[in-house]
Amino acid sequence: MIKKINKHKTILSRRINHNSEEKRLLNLNNEFLTKIYSAYTQSIKNDFTQDELNSFSECEKYRNKLLQSEEVITYEIFNSDRTAIVKDICAKAASSKSWCRLLYSLVKNSNSEKIFEVGTNLGISGSYILHSIKGNPNSHFTTLEGQARFCEIAGEQFAKIIDKNKFSIYSGLYDDTFDKALSSVDKLHCAFIDGNHQYEPTLEYFNKIEPLIGDKGILLFDDINWSNGMKDVWKKIKQSPKIKYTIDLHEIGIAIIDRNNKSKKEDFAFHYSY
Numbered sequence: 001m002i003k004k005i006n007k008h009k010t011i012l013s014r015r016i017n018h019n020s021e022e023k024r025l026l027n028l029n030n031e032f033l034t035k036i037y038s039a040y041t042q043s044i045k046n047d048f049t050q051d052e053l054n055s056f057s058e059c060e061k062y063r064n065k066l067l068q069s070e071e072v073i074t075y076e077i078f079n080s081d082r083t084a085i086v087k088d089i090c091a092k093a094a095s096s097k098s099w100c101r102l103l104y105s106l107v108k109n110s111n112s113e114k115i116f117e118v119g120t121n122l123g124i125s126g127s128y129i130l131h132s133i134k135g136n137p138n139s140h141f142t143t144l145e146g147q148a149r150f151c152e153i154a155g156e157q158f159a160k161i162i163d164k165n166k167f168s169i170y171s172g173l174y175d176d177t178f179d180k181a182l183s184s185v186d187k188l189h190c191a192f193i194d195g196n197h198q199y200e201p202t203l204e205y206f207n208k209i210e211p212l213i214g215d216k217g218i219l220l221f222d223d224i225n226w227s228n229g230m231k232d233v234w235k236k237i238k239q240s241p242k243i244k245y246t247i248d249l250h251e252i253g254i255a256i257i258d259r260n261n262k263s264k265k266e267d268f269a270f271h272y273s274y
C-alpha cells in the first residue's frame, strides 16, 4: 500500500515537473540525447508510421497467441520443482505493449545495430527489437534465457520476423552463458537488462557490457524500482563516470553513453506509463 502511494506521489510530481524537465533536457542541445528523448515523446503520442503500427500488431498477435497457451513449463534449470503455464508467464513477465513500443523507438532513434538482451522470456520484447532493426543489413540481436523451452518458442517467432543469422539466443543460466554470449559480440549499441533483477548480477552485467559500447550507446534497465537492491544498483549506475545522461522512467532506467561529450553529467526523470 505504501509502495503504491509513493509511486503515485512520484508520478504526480513528474507530471507537474514535466515541462521544466523537458526544457532542461532540450536546452542541452545534445543531438543524441534529444533523439533518445524523441523516442519517449513518439511512444507517448503513439506517433508511428502505418508500417510500424502493422509491425506492432504482428507482435501483439504473437502475444495474444501466447496468452491462450496452456503449455506447462517446468523450472528444473533454476533448481525448482515449480511449474507454470505459458499464458500466465506471458501475462506476468513480458513487457507491456507500451513499454515494447518505447523499446522499439529507443533502438530505432539511437540507430542501434548491435543489441544485447538479458531476459528473452517468450520473445515479446525481442520481437519488437527485431522489427526495429530488420531493415538494417549490419544489425544483430543477441538474447539470453535460462528456460530452454522459452528459447525454442521465442526462436520460432524471431525466425518469422527476420533471417535466422540476424539473431542468437543463448540458452542456460546466465552464470554459464553471459560471458560466452558477450564474447560473441565485438561491439554493442544498445543493451536491455531484463532478467535476474538483483544488485550484484545487474552491476556485473553493467560493468561487462559498458566497455563494448562505442562512442555512443544506451543501456536500458528494467524494474529499477522493483526492490531496494535494484534501486541501489540504478543509483550506482547513474553515478558511474561512464554514463553521461540518465532518464528515469520509474520502471525503466535509460543510461546514455556519450564518450566524446565533455559537458557535465545530467539526470532526468519523466513519467511514461503505469
Ligand SMILES: C[S@@+](CC[C@H](N)C(=O)[O-])C[C@H]1O[C@@H](n2cnc3c(N)ncnc32)[C@H](O)[C@@H]1O
Binding pocket: 093, 094, 095, 096, 118, 119, 120, 121, 122, 123, 124, 125, 126, 144, 145, 146, 147, 150, 172, 173, 174, 175, 194, 195, 196, 197
Ligand atoms: C522479465 S523476463 C524477460 C521479459 C522479456 N524481456 C520481455 O519483455 O518479453 C526475465 C527472464 O529472465 C530469465 N532469468 C532470470 N534469471 C535468470 C538466470 N539467472 N539465468 C537465466 N535466465 C534467467 C527468466 O527465466 C525470465 O524469462
